[in-house]
Amino acid sequence: MNIQRISPRIYDSKIRTSGNSKNPISIKPEVSFKGSIGTQYKKLMGPSITKMAEWFGMLAQSKAFEKIVTWANKKDIIKNNLFAHLFVVGSAVLSSFYIGKTLNNEKMDKDKRRTLAINQGATFIISTIMGYTFDKKMDKTVENFIKKYKTLNKGGINLEKQAKGIDIAKKLIIFDTMYRFIAPVLVTPVANAIGNYIQEKKHPTA
Amino acid sequence: MINNLTKISYDPPHSRRMKQSADFEMTGSAKKNAQKNAIKNMMKNENRITREPANVNFCGLSATKAKIPFSGPRITKLMQNEKFKIAMEKVNDYHLVAGPAFALILTGIFRPASIMMLPGDKNKDDKKYASAHSIGSGIIGFIISSILFVPLGDAAKAFSANPKNFITKENSYLLKNKEAFNTAKTIIGRLPDIIGSVPKGILTIALIPPILKYVFGWEKKKPEVKEEPYVFRSYSFLNFNGLKNDDKKIFQNFMGGTK
Numbered sequence: 233m234n235i236q237r238i239s240p241r242i243y244d245s246k247i248r249t250s251g252n253s254k255n256p257i258s259i260k261p262e263v264s265f266k267g268s269i270g271t272q273y274k275k276l277m278g279p280s281i282t283k284m285a286e287w288f289g290m291l292a293q294s295k296a297f298e299k300i301v302t303w304a305n306k307k308d309i310i311k312n313n314l315f316a317h318l319f320v321v322g323s324a325v326l327s328s329f330y331i332g333k334t335l336n337n338e339k340m341d342k343d344k345r346r347t348l349a350i351n352q353g354a355t356f357i358i359s360t361i362m363g364y365t366f367d368k369k370m371d372k373t374v375e376n377f378i379k380k381y382k383t384l385n386k387g388g389i390n391l392e393k394q395a396k397g398i399d400i401a402k403k404l405i406i407f408d409t410m411y412r413f414i415a416p417v418l419v420t421p422v423a424n425a426i427g428n429y430i431q432e433k434k435h436p437t438a
Numbered sequence: 439m440i441n442n443l444t445k446i447s448y449d450p451p452h453s454r455r456m457k458q459s460a461d462f463e464m465t466g467s468a469k470k471n472a473q474k475n476a477i478k479n480m481m482k483n484e485n486r487i488t489r490e491p492a493n494v495n496f497c498g499l500s501a502t503k504a505k506i507p508f509s510g511p512r513i514t515k516l517m518q519n520e521k522f523k524i525a526m527e528k529v530n531d532y533h534l535v536a537g538p539a540f541a542l543i544l545t546g547i548f549r550p551a552s553i554m555m556l557p558g559d560k561n562k563d564d565k566k567y568a569s570a571h572s573i574g575s576g577i578i579g580f581i582i583s584s585i586l587f588v589p590l591g592d593a594a595k596a597f598s599a600n601p602k603n604f605i606t607k608e609n610s611y612l613l614k615n616k617e618a619f620n621t622a623k624t625i626i627g628r629l630p631d632i633i634g635s636v637p638k639g640i641l642t643i644a645l646i647p648p649i650l651k652y653v654f655g656w657e658k659k660k661p662e663v664k665e666e667p668y669v670f671r672s673y674s675f676l677n678f679n680g681l682k683n684d685d686k687k688i689f690q691n692f693m694g695g696t697k
Contacts, residue, residue: 277589284593289604291629292597292622298611301621314621318628319537326635333643380508381517390527397526404529404537413544416572417552 316367316403320360323411327356347431351423355415358423363410367403374402531595534587534631538580545576570654571646578642578649586638590630598623 291297304310310317334340334349378395385391508517516522529536550569597604601619605612612619 277592281589281592281596284590285596285604288593288597288626289601289606292612292626293605293607293610297622297625300625301611301618304621304625305615305618311617311621314624315533315628318625318632322628322631322635325632326639329636329639377508380513384514384517385523388523390523393530394523394526397528397530400533401526401529401536404533404540408537408541408544412541412576413549413552417549417556 313367315400316364316407319403319407320363323360323407324356327352343431343434347427351420351427354423355419358419359410359415362414363407366406366410370402370406374399532588532591533627534591535580535583537631538576538583542576542580545572545579567650570650574646574649574654575642578645579638582638582641586634587630591627594623594627597626 304314331349331352334352335345337345340348378398381398382391382395385394388394508514549572553565553569553572601612612622
């Protein structure tokens with residue numbers, strides 16, 4: 233007698249038993265941990281998600297937001313690469329927070345604080361320029377990739393969504409690599425070395 | 439008959455010529471070497487990719503074959519992979535979490551590896567601390583983003599899937615103009631990241647030291663201060679003669695040296 237394992241995805245309360253109708257064999261369903269978290273999450277967060285979506289709706293209908301949207305739609309440079317611009321804005325906010333923290337750090341002397349803050353700013357600007365450059369260079373390649381993807385999966389469900397996901401993934405990979413890898417590993421040491429050199433020239437030791 | 443014909447091996451004319459010339463002029467080991475060289479040359483020539491002759495084309499376009507991008511079997515397989523499709527859908531819906539997830543790979547693997555590998559003035563302990571700091575910041579960033587941004591991503595998804603449910607005004611610009619709606623959707627999608635970046639930064643700064651201490655067992659060592667041996671110093675050279683209670687200039691100008 234074959235006892236088939238019921239996969240959690242197709243698990244249904246109706247198929248809890250197997251075998252003959254006279255001798256039913258109960259099968260313990262493989263309960264997916266992931267699924268249980270998903271259902272729990274939906275139960276817990278469902279109302280708050282709806283509330284948040286309502287807030288988004290209210291925000292989108294506000295006059296200020298409408299002005300921002302119409303302004304962004306008028307300019308092609310902003311409209312065509314909006315996701316990347318918003319990513320950069322997020323990073324700019326975070327960088328300015330760190331720069332502010334450095335400038336208010338009382339453990340360092342004033343000159344060093346200023347040099348370090350300038351370094352942080354320069355690192356952000358260089359990484360941003362590099363990010364935009366690579367993003368533009370990869371545009372054609374990703375466009376071809378998406379074209380090929382669409383032809384291969386013609387008629388697929390959520391095809392547009394997936395194609396957009398590929399474009400977003402490209403931007404995330406490029407900008408994340410610039411801010412989280414290239415900037416701290418390659419740009420910051422160079423900027424620090426330049427800062428130290430300027431500092432030493434201003435106040436020569438020995 | 440056809441099978442027999444296909445079995446006939448083809449000798450390229452240049453190799454035949456080389457063989458014949460070797461037969462005619464040389465004998466013994468020199469002949470063998472010449473034959474070997476001839477075969478080697480032939481093999482090289484067979485592997486060499488020759489440029490295709492340009493065909494005559496009367497329609498004004500080049501007849502040479504253009505290289506088709508992404509036509510390899512591996513890429514085709516990847517494009518048709520169901521997991522890849524699901525991953526791209528998730529990236530589209532939860533880009534607020536996908537970014538920190540990719541950053542976790544960078545800060546957890548690549549950055550520590552390059553910090554340890556790159557030459558620098560820092561000593562090994564400092565490098566290890568910097569690596570642990572990088573991993574810690576990546577983990578914290580990912581966890582905070584997952585907790586904060588997954589529900590927000592779901593809310594943005596719900597808003598963009600059924601905008602009519604959440605837009606109360608009937609004559610709203612979002613319902614009239616599809617382009618405006620798409621722009622609004624993108625801005626709303628990224629807004630939590632912009633607003634949440636500062637609290638995320640504060641939390642990361644606050645959580646990194648305890649995580650480094652209790653998870654990695656790392657604590658940044660303070661530079662050791664060497665105790666100087668006691669040396670008797672005479673302060674008789676300090677000159678306080680002529681000090682008056684109201685004379686503030688003496689204290690202002692006092693630099694600690696001899697007068």
